[in-house]
Amino acid sequence: MSRTFLKMNGLGNDFVVLETASQAFNPTAEDIRAIAKRPSQDGGEGGIGCDQVIAIDPPRAEGASAYVRFWNSDGEETGACGNGTRCVAWLLMESAKKTSVAFDTVAGRLSGVMAGDKLVTVDMGQPGLRWDQIPLAEEMDTRGIELQVGPIDAPDLHTPGCVSMGNPHVVFFVDAPATDELARGTGSLIEHHPLFPEGVNVGFAHIAARDHIQLKVWERGAGLTAACGTGACAAQVAAVRRGLTDRVAKVEFESGALTIEWRESDGHVIMTGPVTLEFTGKLPEKVAA
Incomplete structure (x- = not known):
């Protein structure tokens, strides 16, 4: 049937x-x-x-x-x-x-x-913020973990934040909106990195303003996608933890935007979108x- x-x-x-x-x-x-x-x-x-x-x-x-x-x-x-x-x-x-x-x-x-x-x-x-909630293979401060991409003395990407939204995320902060080529190349490399025993979703977040993040996400098991809701939540949480955004921000993909609030009263992440x-x-x- x-x-x-x-x-x-x-x-x-x-x-x-x-x-x-x-x-x-x-x-x-x-x-x-x-x-x-x-x-x-x-x-x-x-x-x-x-x-x-x-x-x-x-x-x-x-x-x-x-x-x-x-x-x-x-x-x-x-x-x-x-x-x-x-x-x-x-x-x-x-x-x-x-x-x-x-x-x-x-x-x-x-x-x-x-x-x-x-x-x-x-x-x-609530997001998972402990290293063993992500999970990572070893204990680290998830505000900025010891991971870099590129030359040791001048890495292209480094010190990403990690957040679990029921699935594991690592978020790199980049100086300009990420290209598809960057997301594909680095995402496929990091997804199966030994530091992430269950694999990981890889986000590339550009802070356009304190209430605006531009984001691309390489999804674990799916690759580069038009948008990722848990990735948007993870990027906002990681940005707030670094003092880069306020508690409410627009997280924008090329296909559209979500509004994400990391609520201070109870620590819950609230997402609004179509x-x-x-x-x-x-x-x-x-x-x-």
Whole structure:
């Protein structure tokens, strides 16, 4: 039986979303890779094409509307996805005709509220800031870890901050907006660095003003993406910890911007941004296991 999916995106960061109450979904890594594979430009065979696959399961705990699972396009299950979280929150609120919702993930409970027409605010919880929460292979001050790219005496990039938003992030601060070439070259190098035993998402943040960050993110298991919600949260937290931005800032990707607040009252990270519903479809039989 083919399974129905929704194709959604947040600032171009795109997802294949399935609800599992009426259609079980327990994919292998190979299934995820087949779904996520993008058709080639020369007409070669591909799947639906996406950065992540998301399953919305029935709730497992009181007070939650669902339990949500995320997979990167390489087939690995991941703890959180900020843009995907907004999409899920919007779907759950639309289906229940509510203006707020809470749901659980492997990274903990997340919640969202409607902030406008297809505009959603989500509470991403508190960031993990200890070295063993990222995790790192050894103890370091995560405000600026001992890592550099380039010549030892004159590194191109150095002393990035580290933040866990339910998934690990390292954030380099750069003097000018990062190019795709920089993000691809350095991101692919750092993603599997021995300092990060679970791999890492790599951000390149340019501080344009105290309320404005320009960002590119190389996502663990997905590569260079149009936008990354948890990456935006991590960049803002890392910048605030270094005294580079105020508590609320616009985090801008080439595809659009998110508003991120690292709330002082309880330490939670609050993200506001748009969602887009692209189309509905059926998974091919060969990847509908």
